[in-house]
Amino acid sequence: MEKGSIVWCIQQIDQKLKSETITRQPKSPINREVKGASPVFKQYLGIECLTKEQSEIYKSKEKYLCINGHAGSGKSVLILGKMIELAKQVVNGGKKSLF
16 A cells, blocks of 8 residues: 555554544543444445544535544545445435445
8 A cells, every 4th residue: 555545544544543542442441432433434444433523524414514624633534435425325326225
């Protein structure tokens, strides 16, 4: 994997989140502000957890969203998750059930 690629960046973000105890791994402290990621993030991006705010933004049904945050806060990851979700809807003929 090439340094600077989108996959590399996503993995770096995920590692950063995990290193700061934002994870649900068994021997780590439980952070109630962390939610298990939806299957889209787990299956396609290898991300196990999202923060409470990320989860709320991802689940939002708003047509337009302005996502603002500092570097490494997961903005691009959220956009990728939404893009994958929308692509899967198109492939499935617009059905709501994605999995």
